[in-house]
Structures are given as structure tokens and as C-alpha cells.
Amino acid sequence: MAQMNMIQALNSALDVMLANDPNVLIFGEDVGYFGGVFRVTDGLQKKHGLTRCFDAPISEGGIIATAIGMGAYGLRPVPEIQFADYILPAYDQLVSEAARLRYRSGGEFSAPITVRSPYGGGIFGGQTHSQSPEAVFAHITGLKTVIPSNPYDAKGLLIASIECDDPVIFLEPKRLYNGPFDGRHDRQLRTWAGHAAGEVPEGHYTVPLGKAATVREGKDVTVIAYGTMVHVALGAIEESGIDAELIDLRSIVPLDIDAIVASVERTGRCVIVHEASRFGGFGGELSALVQERCFYRLKSPIERVAGWDTPYPHAFEWDYFVGPARIAAALNRAMEA
Amino acid sequence: MSNLPSLRLHIPVPPARPGDAPSFDHLRLSEAGAVRRPDSAAPEAEMRDLPYDLIRVLDGEGRAVGPWDPKLSPDMLRRGLRAMLATRLFDDRMFRLHRQGKTSFYMKSLGEEAIGVAQSLALGERDMSFPTYRMLGWLMARDYPLIHLVNEIFSNAEDPLKGKQLPILYSARDYGFYSLSGNVGSRFGHAVGWAMASAYKGDDGIAIGYIGEGTTAEGDFHEALTFASVYRAPVILCVTNNQYAISSFSGIAGAEATTFAAKAIAYGLPGLRVDGNDFLAVWAATIWAAERARTNHGATLIELFTYRAAGHSTSDDPTKYRPADEAEHWPLGDPVDRLRQHLIALGEWDEERHAALVAELTETIRAAVKQGEAVGTLGQSKPSVREMFEGVFKEPDWRLIEQRRELGV
Numbered sequence: 105m106a107q108m109n110m111i112q113a114l115n116s117a118l119d120v121m122l123a124n125d126p127n128v129l130i131f132g133e134d135v136g137y138f139g140g141v142f143r144v145t146d147g148l149q150k151k152h153g154l155t156r157c158f159d160a161p162i163s164e165g166g167i168i169a170t171a172i173g174m175g176a177y178g179l180r181p182v183p184e185i186q187f188a189d190y191i192l193p194a195y196d197q198l199v200s201e202a203a204r205l206r207y208r209s210g211g212e213f214s215a216p217i218t219v220r221s222p223y224g225g226g227i228f229g230g231q232t233h234s235q236s237p238e239a240v241f242a243h244i245t246g247l248k249t250v251i252p253s254n255p256y257d258a259k260g261l262l263i264a265s266i267e268c269d270d271p272v273i274f275l276e277p278k279r280l281y282n283g284p285f286d287g288r289h290d291r292q293l294r295t296w297a298g299h300a301a302g303e304v305p306e307g308h309y310t311v312p313l314g315k316a317a318t319v320r321e322g323k324d325v326t327v328i329a330y331g332t333m334v335h336v337a338l339g340a341i342e343e344s345g346i347d348a349e350l351i352d353l354r355s356i357v358p359l360d361i362d363a364i365v366a367s368v369e370r371t372g373r374c375v376i377v378h379e380a381s382r383f384g385g386f387g388g389e390l391s392a393l394v395q396e397r398c399f400y401r402l403k404s405p406i407e408r409v410a411g412w413d414t415p416y417p418h419a420f421e422w423d424y425f426v427g428p429a430r431i432a433a434a435l436n437r438a439m440e441a
Numbered sequence: 442m443s444n445l446p447s448l449r450l451h452i453p454v455p456p457a458r459p460g461d462a463p464s465f466d467h468l469r470l471s472e473a474g475a476v477r478r479p480d481s482a483a484p485e486a487e488m489r490d491l492p493y494d495l496i497r498v499l500d501g502e503g504r505a506v507g508p509w510d511p512k513l514s515p516d517m518l519r520r521g522l523r524a525m526l527a528t529r530l531f532d533d534r535m536f537r538l539h540r541q542g543k544t545s546f547y548m549k550s551l552g553e554e555a556i557g558v559a560q561s562l563a564l565g566e567r568d569m570s571f572p573t574y575r576m577l578g579w580l581m582a583r584d585y586p587l588i589h590l591v592n593e594i595f596s597n598a599e600d601p602l603k604g605k606q607l608p609i610l611y612s613a614r615d616y617g618f619y620s621l622s623g624n625v626g627s628r629f630g631h632a633v634g635w636a637m638a639s640a641y642k643g644d645d646g647i648a649i650g651y652i653g654e655g656t657t658a659e660g661d662f663h664e665a666l667t668f669a670s671v672y673r674a675p676v677i678l679c680v681t682n683n684q685y686a687i688s689s690f691s692g693i694a695g696a697e698a699t700t701f702a703a704k705a706i707a708y709g710l711p712g713l714r715v716d717g718n719d720f721l722a723v724w725a726a727t728i729w730a731a732e733r734a735r736t737n738h739g740a741t742l743i744e745l746f747t748y749r750a751a752g753h754s755t756s757d758d759p760t761k762y763r764p765a766d767e768a769e770h771w772p773l774g775d776p777v778d779r780l781r782q783h784l785i786a787l788g789e790w791d792e793e794r795h796a797a798l799v800a801e802l803t804e805t806i807r808a809a810v811k812q813g814e815a816v817g818t819l820g821q822s823k824p825s826v827r828e829m830f831e832g833v834f835k836e837p838d839w840r841l842i843e844q845r846r847e848l849g850v
Contacts, residue, residue: 129641155641161671166630166664173571173634173648176619179641181634193660200624201631207832209612209620210602214835246833269835314838358838 108304109296110281113255114144114220117262118182120308122152125180128266130157132167132184132220141186142222142281168194168219172202175215180266188223188275189232195240202271203246218265218272223251224332224379225411225425226279226289230418236331236380236411241273242356242389248272250313250355253280253334254301257354260311268313277331285332286339287427314358318367322349325373325438328364328390330356333377333426340431346439348375356386364390365397372403373438379426382410404441407434453692459760463770469493469700470772473500474507478725481732485711492702492712495746497773498721503782509725515789521562521720522780522790524582525554527802529777531577531587532751534806535594539755543818544594546608550575552718552750552768553683555776558582559723560649560679564617564731567646571619571632573653573681574609575749583616587806591813597822599813604824605832626656629665629678636669636676636734647675647734649727654701654744655686655694662704666742670708673739677730680704680742681717683749688762705742717747718776721783748773826850 108116121128130145136159139146149157160167164185171181185191191198198219206214225234241249250265250272252258258276265272279285283295296302319334324346329337330353341348349367353360368374374394376387387408394406409430417424456464476494479487498505505512513521532549539547550557557578560570570579580590592599594608602612612620619628619635632650639646652662657680669676680701684691695701705712711733715726723745730741750768752759784790816822830837830845837845 161667163664163667165660166668169627169630169661169664170634170637170668173631173636174638174641175634176631177635177638177642179638196624196627197630200622201627204622205620206835208602208606208610208622209614210605211832212612212614213620248834361839 105303106306107297107302108255109283109302110252110255110258110276111142111144113259113304114262114276115146115148116304116306117259118145118148119151121182121263121266122148122156124308127179128182129155129174129179130182130184131160133160133162133186135159135184140184142278144220145184164190164194165197168197168202171217171219172197172205172215175217176205176213180216180218182218182220182266185219185221187233188221188237189235191221191237198241198247198271198273199244203244206270207246214269215271216269218262218268218274220262220274220276222278223275224277224279225416225421226285226332228418228421231416234416236378238275238356239380239384239386242386246271247357248313248355249275249357251275251277251331252354253277253331253352254284254299255296255304256301257311257317259304260309261313261354263308264310264313267310275331279332280335284335287336287425288339289422311354313355314360316354316360316363317352318349318363319352320348320350322347322371324348324371325375325435326351326364326367326371327375327377327435328353329377330354331379333379336426336428337377337431340428340435343428344432344435346435348435361393361397364394368394368398369401372401374402375407375409375431375434375438377409377426377431379411381413382408383413385410404438407438409434453690453697455690455692455763457764457767459762459764461764463764463767465770465772468772469495471495471497473497476507476509478508478729481729482736482738485709488711489706492700492705492714492744495714495716496722496726497716497719498725499719499779499783503779503786505721505783509722511721511725511728513721513724515784515787517562518780518784518789521558521582522777522784523798523802524558524562524578525720525777525780526798527581527806528554528558528578530799530802531581531590531806534810536755538810543814544608545819546755547594548574548609548754549751550577552771552775553681553747554578555720555723555780556681556717556745556747559720560727561617563724563727564649565646566617567644569617569619569635569646569648571628571635571648571650572621573625573651574621575681575683576651577609580611580613580616580618585613585616587809588812591809592816595813595816595818595822597813597817597819598824599816600824603828603831626652626659626661629661630668632676632678633665633668633674636674637672640675645735647677647731649677649679651679651681653686654680654682654684654691654696655689657701657704658694666704666708666710669740670710673737675734675737676740677727677734678740678742680744681747682744683747685749685753687753687757700744702742702744710740710742712742712744714744714746716773717745718773718779720776720780746773
């Protein structure tokens with residue numbers, strides 16, 4: 105075991121896979137010699153060679169198109185899109201090609217690619233470095249969408265994603281790269297040092313896709329979250345005095361519906377939290393699933409806490425960002441109803 | 442107000458519309474044999490004239506002339522003729538079956554048969570094509586079983602793609618034919634990725650990608666050329682310029698300003714402009730580009746200059762937007778007629794043998810259609826509905842399993 109932050113854990117996952125499988129290669133904007141704007145690929149080119157980890161043109165569509173061609177050939181490319189905000193030029197490739205290649209070719213070709221991309225807010229990145237586009241991938245059948253919330257899971261989920269034979273969108277909550285941010289931006293920030301999930305094995309291990317983690321057990325209300333919101337929700341729960349059960353989905357496709365249903369059936373209450381804007385967000389799907397499967401066990405209306413339906417604003421970072429106060433208010437509404 | 446004339450918006454219009462006399466006077470054409478053939482390893486900077494010429498081998502009398510003559514054996518020429526004819530006869534038959542309501546959709550390669558056939562024969566078994574929907578000739582040249590085509594077009598119980606894909610959007614990995622899609626252009630970059638993978642692994646296969654002249658306006662085209670250039674990918678990138686994107690003439694895609702082959706120049710890639718109705722010229726240019734790719738000299742852009750003699754698809758009526766007799770006036774002739782004429786000029790073919798070949802192929806196609814009809818035409822037969830839920834992921838997740846149960850299959 106070693107102490108790692110999420111950047112180091114992701115780097116370790118890539119290092120392990122480059123060493124284990126000659127068909128794994130990495131490319132993306134600034135990922136080669138420089139090691140990526142967030143340093144996730146730091147040192148990998150030097151250690152594994154120029155053709156294993158190299159720079160790509162500023163062309164998200166081109167990066168994903170070539171990755172799909174490589175995947176069809178039999179490689180397992182791990183392209184990086186520098187910010188999830190920039191992934192949309194590649195959306196056609198992901199939706200019309202990667203997600204459907206296996207289906208439409210009768211299984212002759214597939215695209216076993218893992219698209220890594222930092223996402224989410226809380227870093228004063230404004231509209232173009234803060235968005236959470238998970239719902240637009242979750243809606244596309246044929247794609248898997250994975251979102252870790254800590255270093256241990258990040259490494260195990262990334263290895264599982266690379267080894268997965270289906271295309272995976274791997275969204276990295278960049279606000280969690282260096283520490284478990286609980287939304288209290290005005291307080292002393294914590295790092296991963298001393299956090300249990302900052303203890304990361306150095307070798308190969310996987311965290312299975314489609315298996316949620318129960319971060320906190322509780323009997324009063326189920327809180328469903330992923331990414332940065334796991335830590336914000338945990339902080340809010342601890343301050344609220346409410347005995348909430350917190351589920352970290354870890355992947356939204358495949359979705360661990362059994363864990364969600366089992367928990368809500370116990371608690372009878374449900375609060376869904378995500379950073380992305382609310383309307384049409386993944387919380388709507390979660391809410392519908394809980395309603396369909398747990399309606400007669402529900403004691404109160406399902407609550408959704410999400411980003412406002414505005415573009416991600418710069419000056420209003422902490423007015424927009426889902427913080428502990430909004431989660432606490434939702435917990436109280438769920439309990440009072 | 443200034444003294445300058447007011448600004449005017451230019452909207453390209455073709456030289457002839459329905460009712461007008463067809464006109465191809467504006468085309469840049471070269472004489473057969475007139476274009477030089479540089480060494481395939483020559484620097485790109487020494488061949489920037491080529492994208493504005495037109496590589497042709499067959500002259501008006503059916504003779505092979507000039508430095509690009511690939512000097513193919515009569516057997517190979519006959520093989521090419523056979524595959525081109527098979528493509529044309531199969532297309533005719535399927536078009537009629539569509540009109541009889543036996544399938545939902547069809548697209549013909551009429552007038553473009555030389556491209557798929559010559560390139561399929563010129564390239565190797567380990568090479569992969571990333572085709573457009575007018576590349577049936579590729580499969581015909583590699584003797585892909587006709588019954589697979591028929592079953593796919595009928596989407597019946599024996600459909601190799603298990604009812605999941607529109608007619609003619611084939612996939613045939615073992616025949617070097619990548620999965621087709623109705624989204625034009627989106628596989629152009631896959632060809633580059635495939636070629637990069639082959640180079641990464643130190644293998645010997647190359648890739649050949651296709652895009653229509655209309656689709657060169659998509660970002661996919663420029664992205665693929667950028668990556669092909671940057672990484673010197675062993676890939677041949679082809680623009681099949683058949684003059685039309687559904688109803689829009691090539692001027693709407695930029696043909697008034699330059700040639701499509703000339704787009705290569707900005708990427709530092711060789712650009713060859715080739716008579717796509719000339720089997721020998723297509724072959725020769727392909728072999729040249731393949732040699733360049735196989736020797737790590739990188740990618741080539743080839744514009745295959747041809748003419749879409751049929752409508753865009755079974756849903757299209759070209760007499761609504763171009764002169765009805767325009768195809769007959771195409772100055773580069775018909776690819777099947779030209780290869781036949783060449784073989785006859787060589788003394789290696791005659792009308793009697795040609796008629797016998799047409800009769801034989803017609804019968805083979807008729808038999809394959811009959812066999813497919815026995816399985817069922819569209820709607821009469823289909824794969825198990827369970828198949829609908831297979832192949833979304835490698836293993837279905839709970840949603841798909843639940844939904845399959847909900848449908849009761």
C-alpha cells in the first residue's frame with residue numbers, strides 16, 4: 105500500500121496497464137512528454153516509450169475517431185479529453201460509432217476504449233472547465249459511464265474500465281484530485297493523506313463496474329451521489345444529525361439498481377445529489393427508478409439536489425455549486441414530510 | 442457610402458438543371474497517359490501538380506497508355522470485369538426487388554464499380570477498407586457469398602447482421618470490409634486509427650478509407666487528414682467524387698474553387714486525382730499509395746473522379762434536379778464498358794464471352810435471391826426478437842434483461 109492522491113492513483117492505474125498489456129496506449133492533448141495538464145500521465149512516456157503515451161492534435165473528434173479505429177483493430181486505447189467540457193466535438197464519434205459498433209456489425213467489430221476526462225466544478229473554472237455532462241452519456245445505450253470519488257476506487261475502476269470490452273466514459277471529478285472536498289470552501293482544505301481511501305495498492309486490482317459503495321450506513325434516509333458530491337453529501341449528513349445512508353454509485357452505467365432499491369426500501373426516503381444541472385439530469389432517471397420500484401415504501405417525496413439550470417457561472421461559483429446547506433435542507437424536507 | 446460595389450453572396454449553381462442540355466465543359470480533365478508518375482517514395486513537395494491533373498490510363502480506343510499503366514494480366518482484367526458486372530447486375534436485381542416491396546431500401550453503385558473492385562483486388566487480405574455505401578464492388582471482388590448480401594438486404598432470419606442494420610450497410614471483417622453506417626464520414630478517422638494501430642504493432646496491413654466529395658465538408662475529413670499526416674499513418678484516404686451529394690452538385694462542397702485531391706496539399710500529403718471510371722488508373726494509383734504507406738512514407742489522399750449514374754438511393758429521383766440524360770454525357774464514360782473495350786482491344790475478350798458472362802452472373806444472382814427469398818423477404822422472416830437486446834454491450838445489463846422480459850421474448 106502507498107499513500108496516493110487521485111492523480112497518483114490514476115497514474116498508477118495507467119502505469120500498471122501499460123506494463124501489463126502491450127495493447128494499451130494513451131494519447132491526448134498534452135499527455136505525452138508534459139504529462140497532462142493535471143499530471144495524470146506524468147512520467148508515463150519516459151517510462152513506457154514514445155508510442156505508448158503521446159500527444160495528440162487539438163481535435164477531440166479526431167482523438168476519439170482514431171481511438172475507435174485502434175480499438176476495432178484490437179488495441180485498448182485510453183484517450184484523454186483534457187476537460188469534459190471539450191468532449192462535445194467527439195460526441196458523434198461516441199454516440200454514432202463507439203456505442204453502436206458492436207451492435208451494428210453483428211459483433212464483428214467493437215470499440216474497447218476508455219475515454220478519460222476531468223469533469224465537474226468547484227475550481228473557479230467558469231463555464232468551460234466545470235461542467236458535468238454525465239447525463240448525455242448515460243442516455244446513450246452502448247456506453248458505460250464511470251465516476252470515481254476517491255483514489256482507491258479511481259485506480260480500481262480505471263483498470264476495470266480499460267479491461268472492459270465496451271467503450272467507457274471515465275469522468276474524473278477534478279475537485280477531488282487533491283483531496284476529499286466537502287463543499288466547505290471557506291475552511292481549511294483536506295488532502296487525501298490520512299484518508300482511508302488514500303491508501304492505494306501499488307499493483308493491479310479492480311473495482312467492478314456497476315457496484316455501488318455504501319459510504320455511510322443509516323436508517324432514516326438514502327442519499328444517492330457520485331463524484332465530488334459524495335464528500336459534500338457526507339459532510340452535510342454528519343453535520344445534520346440525521347442518520348442517513350450514503351450510496352456512492354461509482355458508475356452510473358451500469359447502475360447498481362439493487363443497492364439503491366435495497367437501501368430505499370429500508371429507509372423509505374431518498375435524496376439524490378449531483379453537480380449537473382437538474383432538468384434532464386441523471387437525477388431524473390434515478391428518481392423515476394426509485395419511484396417505480398419503491399413507491400409503496402416511500403414516506404416522503406424524492407428530493408433532487410442539483411446544479412441550477414443555468415450555464416456554469418464564474419463569479420457565482422459557490423451560489424451554483426451544490427453545497428452542504430442545500431443538501432441539508434433537502435435532508436430536512438425529506439425527514440419532515 | 443463608399444464607391445465599392447455592394448457585397449454579393451455567391452450561391453453555387455450547377456451548369457445544367459432538368460430540361461437543360463448536360464454540360465461538363467467546366468471539368469478539368471487530362472489526356473490518358475499524360476500525367477507523370479513520380480517515385481512512390483518521393484517527397485510530397487515535389488508532386489504538388491498532381492492534385493490538379495487527372496491520372497488516366499485507358500484512352501478512347503481502349504488502349505492502356507502512359508507511365509501509370511499497371512500492366513495487369515488478362516486474367517486479372519477479366520476478374521475485375523467479372524466483379525464489376527456482378528456488382529451492376531446484383532444492384533439491378535435488388536433495385537427491382539425493392540420496387541416489389543421485398544426490402545425497405547437500396548443504393549446502387551452504378552458508374553462507380555471500378556473503384557471498389559480495383560482497390561479490393563489491388564490490396565491484400567490483411568488490409569482493411571472503411572467503405573462508403575457504394576463499395577459493393579469490394580465484396581464482389583473478394584467473392585463474398587451473395588446469399589449473405591441477400592439475407593442482409595432482406596433482414597431475414599439468416600441476416601449475418603442479425604436484423605440490426607439497414608440494407609446494404611454491411612460488415613464483413615474477414616473480407617477486409619469495416620462496418621458501414623448511415624452517418625457519412627464518421628469512419629474516415631477510424632481508418633487512420635486502424636492504420637496507426639497496425640504501425641504501432643509493427644504489422645504489415647494498411648487501411649483504406651472512403652468519404653464522398655460532399656462529406657469532405659465535415660470535420661471528420663479534416664481530422665482524419667490531420668492525424669494521418671501527423672502520425673504518418675499507413676493509410677490511403679479516398680474521396681469518391683461522384684459529383685453529387687443527394688441533389689447537391691459538387692460545387693456545394695467546394696469544387697468550384699479547387700479539386701478535392703488538392704486538399705491534401707495543406708496537410709503535406711500527396712494528392713492524386715484519378716479517373717475513377719478507369720479500372721487501370723484506379724488500380725495504379727492505389728498500388729502507388731499502398732507502396733508509399735507500406736514503406737513508412739505515410740498517407741496519400743486520392744480523389745476518385747467519377748459520376749453517380751443512378752439516383753442517390755431508392756428514395757431519390759435524380760430527374761428532379763439534373764438533366765435526365767446527363768449520365769450518358771459523362772465525358773469519362775462507363776467503367777464496365779471501358780474495361781470490356783480494353784480486353785477486346787487486347788484480343789482477350791469478345792462480345793460472345795461477355796454475353797455468356799452476363800448470363801452466368803444473372804443466373805447466379807437469381808439463384809442467390811431465390812435462396813434468400815426461401816428464408817424470407819423483409820417482414821416475412823426475421824432473426825429471433827431476443828437478438829434485439831444482444832450486442833448492445835458484450836454482456837447485457839439488467840435494463841436489457843428486464844426489457845427483454847417485458848417484451849416477453
